[in-house]
Amino acid sequence: MTRSLDLSRPVLIAVAALLAVMIVLPVGWLVVYSLSDKDGSATLGNFATLFTDPTFVDPLVTTLIIAVSVSLLCCAIAAPLGWLVARTDMPFAGSVRTLVMASLVTPPFVGAIAWEMLAAPNSGLLNQLWRAISGMPADEALLDIYSLEGLIFVIACYTFPYVFILVANALDRMPGELEDASSMLGAKTWDTARRITVPLALPTLLAGALVAFLQALNLFGSPAILAIPAGFHTLTTRIWSLFQFPPKPELAAAASLPLLLLTVLLLRAQAMALGRRGYAVLGSKYGEPRLIRLGALKWPAAGLALLVLAMPLFLPYAALFNSAFSRVASRIISFETATLHNFRFTFLELSSTMPALKNTFLLAVSSATVGALLALLIAYIVARKAVAGHRVLGFLATAPLAIPGIVLGVGLFLAYTRPPLTLYGTLWILLIAFVTIELPAAYQQLSSAFHAVHPELEEAGRMLGATRLRTLADITAPLLRSAVIATWCFIFVAVIRELSAAVILFTSDTKVLSVLIFDLKESGDVGAIAVLSLTMVAITTVVVAAANRLGGTRTAGRLHARAVG
């Protein structure tokens, strides 16, 4: 028998080195810059400025207020809604669940733009409608989206679905016996909910609150669109403003570090909240949990759910469609006034549309391909413990999770505007950014797919005489195919909608769709913005639907795994 060259060691080192460069280089430069002054000598002055200058302290405080409010608001909406959908006989529960998840397709900054169309003080459609109904004078407004409250509301609209999904899934998985046992001992429905269901769902809700907090903390698009016109900054928009002329990268680096540290801490807290209480519940064939009968409250509950859905979904899309088909964005269209003018303008006349679309597709396809392959390689090495030291790879692959997009943007800017690798101004720097940002999610997805393929399935192949490679090709690859494609789609979608890193790293030649939409905001071309936003959502929807379809077939792999496991 010939022994093939053992490539595992060099492969491990190469992958580890690549990951280290991807993460250590930008973060390292961040730290170096944050400790330097303009001339490059060491100083702590940046941090002194950060914590004394009100133009930094105010955004920091504002950001914390927003993050706390968003996370409370999200829990207040998502927990009851999740409970209604998962545990009661509310009508249309299935549709509500699907629609809440569908609202995640909307990039948050598109949602912010749509809410601008709805609730800007003068031109906002809802304000116009209210003036028409109530006779309020034209210089007053019912709603003002350019405010702290407005910003919190819009961020919550596109964050609560994450909390909702966590809560609804946790309630789905909670065995029905736990509630039935309480009923048998005489507890009324409300007592059971209060003493059993809620405490059991609490760790999940806490984790959801942290997810919402992190999301609000690191979001760039919505605050950039709503806070800046309102005359205040959040931490992310402040960092971005330091890249406007004249650039102050040292201060940007210093301002990025608190964001990075806070994110790392919160992620650890989240892992603890989710991981601590092991539910000592044996699996059983007990069947579906009993649904709680709402009785007369059934229809009000459904009405409430639809009202909640109006905020991230019905109203914003109505506004986007209205603007897309209307010559004057601030007017409500009818069949007579509907026009395709905006589409013609956007796709035929606006010179930056086509290059941006081309860049976006190029980057999405290449990031998805590179990211999925890299994640696959790492997942394989880690899951099959192919080489010693595999744990380090798993850690490195998940580490970017803790780096907010805008912070990574700053770090990459600092790392690649200098020799030997002057990548700034090319698409490469965006590719690196997108692959780094999406790697953790891609890795986690593929790693769970690998765990679902029980090693015994591979071992059975090898016992029958197939080589390791042959087994990979004949058994593992077919079982993983759909997971890989789903991961590819996932990265593709995430790249298309990415704004916070791109907005730091783009140049006029490397503009992508999200940055183009953001830029058009300044010229106030609402029609084109609406058309491009809808285009982006349409592409996303198609790809997400494809990924879901493929993701569904993965159950075949799981079934096998369970049969042998």
Place this chain on the structure above:
Amino acid sequence: MASVELKGLTKCYGAAVAVDDVSLRVEHGQLVCLLGPSGCGKTTTLRLIAGFIEPSAGEIMVGDKKLSSPSRTVPPEGRNMSMIFQSYALWPHMTVAENVSYGLRIRKLDKVTIDAKLKAILTTARLEALAERYPGELSGGQQQRVSLARALVVEPETLLLDEPLSNLDANLREEMRFEIRRLHDQYRYTTVYVTHDQAEAMTTADLIAVMNHGKVEQLGPPEEIYSRPRSEFVARFIGGSNILAGTALDASRLTIAGAPVRTTGRTLQAGKPVAVSVRQHEIGIALESPASGADNHLRAVVARQVFLGSARDYTVQLDDKTELRVTAPPGQNIAPGQTVWLHLPADKCRALAED
């Protein structure tokens, strides 16, 4: 405390009938087992009694109160019953003491009473040392005892058990069987116990209801179910029986593989096919041929034999190739291939009802 009575209880899911016209009376203090294979409707019956689901027809009475009928069903929390779940359903966020005292706290008893009752039941269930543990830190048997204690401490009118031992290993299962019976004898709750394990039913029940396809096939004390199965299904399910097919000769005799066999049980109709059940250990096996013309002797050939220590398990083949299992004393060693004579005592050959 009171009796539990099911009257014509029926539950349909669309066209599928899960429980089909079940009538059953459990006297006060009795322990009745619903025994049957999975899908026979026993768990649905239990959940109907618990009030988790509503009957399509029929009613459930406890004492003289009507708890379930298609028009009105008292919810589970209003029935003063306790239930032990297959998975135990212990709440992972509460300690053993909190789990057990939950029902007392729901009943808003004062703290002194709760503490006293809690202490008493923990002692009875031998759980005192574990009171502050979480369910995740207990073994399967301990979890099972917590779930028993939690159900008993509220002094229910009726106790329901849903396959309570199926998640335990064999040794523990046997121990817990006696434990359940001991606690039942101590407290004498009216108890309904669902299981698919006939040994479990035999050792714990006062009364067994064998269920199949949503119907009660036979209801009776364990001895009666065991020794006088009424149908082929019951005989097969209880196990340890040979089912032989033959044709009736007259009111009490039939031919099996050409030999006349006298039976007990129901009256036969000449010329009709009949199934007979006879237990493995009630069949005699001998090398000598009986006096010619004697009833209930069949010729067979030994196909296999297995030494089991306390007995010898023979598989024999009749002239018509029907296979029988016979349990013989361990000392009786007959080699495969030899011709033997089986004696099936007339009072042990039970003619079964037609299905």
